[in-house]
Amino acid sequence: MKINNKPYRAIWLKADEQRIVQIIDQRFLPHKLDIFDLKTLADSVFAIREMQVRGAPLIGATAAYGIYLALLEASQNIDLEEYIQQAAAQLMATRPTAVNLQWALERQLKAVATAATLAEKTAIALQTAQDICEEDVEICRKIGAYGLPLIEAISERKKGEAVHILTHCNAGWIATVDWGTATSPIYQAYNKGIDVHVWVDETRPRNQGARLTAWELGEHGVPHTVIVDNVGGHLMQHGMVDLCIVGTDRTTYTGDVANKIGTYLKALAAKDNDIPFYVALPSTTIDWKMCDGLAEIPIEERRAEEVTHLQGLHENELKKVLLTPPNSPAANYSFDVTPARLVTALITERGVCAASEEGIKGLFPEKTRQEI
Numbered sequence: 307m308k309i310n311n312k313p314y315r316a317i318w319l320k321a322d323e324q325r326i327v328q329i330i331d332q333r334f335l336p337h338k339l340d341i342f343d344l345k346t347l348a349d350s351v352f353a354i355r356e357m358q359v360r361g362a363p364l365i366g367a368t369a370a371y372g373i374y375l376a377l378l379e380a381s382q383n384i385d386l387e388e389y390i391q392q393a394a395a396q397l398m399a400t401r402p403t404a405v406n407l408q409w410a411l412e413r414q415l416k417a418v419a420t421a422a423t424l425a426e427k428t429a430i431a432l433q434t435a436q437d438i439c440e441e442d443v444e445i446c447r448k449i450g451a452y453g454l455p456l457i458e459a460i461s462e463r464k465k466g467e468a469v470h471i472l473t474h475c476n477a478g479w480i481a482t483v484d485w486g487t488a489t490s491p492i493y494q495a496y497n498k499g500i501d502v503h504v505w506v507d508e509t510r511p512r513n514q515g516a517r518l519t520a521w522e523l524g525e526h527g528v529p530h531t532v533i534v535d536n537v538g539g540h541l542m543q544h545g546m547v548d549l550c551i552v553g554t555d556r557t558t559y560t561g562d563v564a565n566k567i568g569t570y571l572k573a574l575a576a577k578d579n580d581i582p583f584y585v586a587l588p589s590t591t592i593d594w595k596m597c598d599g600l601a602e603i604p605i606e607e608r609r610a611e612e613v614t615h616l617q618g619l620h621e622n623e624l625k626k627v628l629l630t631p632p633n634s635p636a637a638n639y640s641f642d643v644t645p646a647r648l649v650t651a652l653i654t655e656r657g658v659c660a661a662s663e664e665g666i667k668g669l670f671p672e673k674t675r676q677e678i
């Protein structure tokens with residue numbers, strides 16, 4: 307997608323310098339467009355843990371490049387297998403909820419295991435990371451193509467009046483390599499000339515909606531309005547939301563959806579108001595081992611400081627300010643699980659299906675449920 311009319315991806319190999327991977331440092335958006343160089347395994351671990359990059363597919367892509375960067379740093383006289391396993395373990399420990407991280411690392415480990423020498427392994431790791439990125443772009447484009455008719459149908463029903471879409475967090479192009487998941491149908495509808503308007507949940511505490519989704523929609527020209535997290539129910543009660551589309555960090559093969567904290571409450575409100583609640587996801591976000599989202603999906607708890615403090619722009623400088631009484635403890639659960647029964651359908655790269663084992667199997671018959 308474009309920033310200031312210039313096409314970007316969320317991660318890429320530096321032109322003419324294959325030893326450097328570049329990312330947009332999302333900690334400073336929307337106020338500062340900072341391109342950051344990842345040169346080492348430690349850089350990649352830091353980038354994921356500290357959320358320079360975030361969003362399930364982009365976390366996976368960064369981890370895949372992390373193995374490549376680790377191999378670039380490796381010396382000849384070491385136990386290479388042990389070294390790679392340790393690098394993967396460090397990346398794996400960065401964030402627990404998005405299953406794309408595990409998926410990308412397993413794919414990388416399998417790929418590099420086919421080579422014997424350090425040079426061969428490094429070349430294969432680079433190729434695999436690049437393949438993961440290219441495939442993600444195409445997957446997200448297809449999610450948009452399958453989601454588009456859902457928006458189109460509402461637009462036709464409303465005789466061309468604006469379709470109001472509510473989204474939570476950032477499942478946009480900067481949460482993936484390009485296009486986004488939840489935003490891909492929106493971008494494709496907008497590109498086709500359909501009148502769309504997006505209600506953007508601010509998404510406390512890190513405000514991915516207010517900072518990132520609003521920014522990227524704005525850069526593309528998509529009409530949107532930022533709302534605080536508790537407004538969605540009110541809008542739905544007053545007929546001001548036509549559909550919800552959100553992303554996910556891990557979806558069980560039975561259709562339970564883990565996504566940014568607050569998603570569940572939006573799904574409840576949507577159900578109560580008969581509003582379709584769609585979840586857009588690449589199949590790389592499906593956990594084929596898990597069947598009970600509430601019991602099994604690990605929920606990340608982050609630093610209390612993200613709740614007690616707010617970051618914003620003041621007199622052209624990024625400032626962090628204290629919001630709460632200094633001694634009040636704060637809890638920071640980062641994700642929740644929306645049970646499959648509240649999800650109208652899943653939008654995937656193979657089509658739209660029911661949020662159920664049968665629905666998912668219908669689109670991905672070659673996938674088998676894995677025993678833990």
Ligand code: MRU
Pocket residue numbers: 360361362363404474475476477478481482486487488514552553554555565566640
């Ligand atoms: O904590 P984050 O910002 O990584 O959480 C991101 C989300 O919850 C997204 O909705 C999800 O990863 C889907 S990204 C296409």
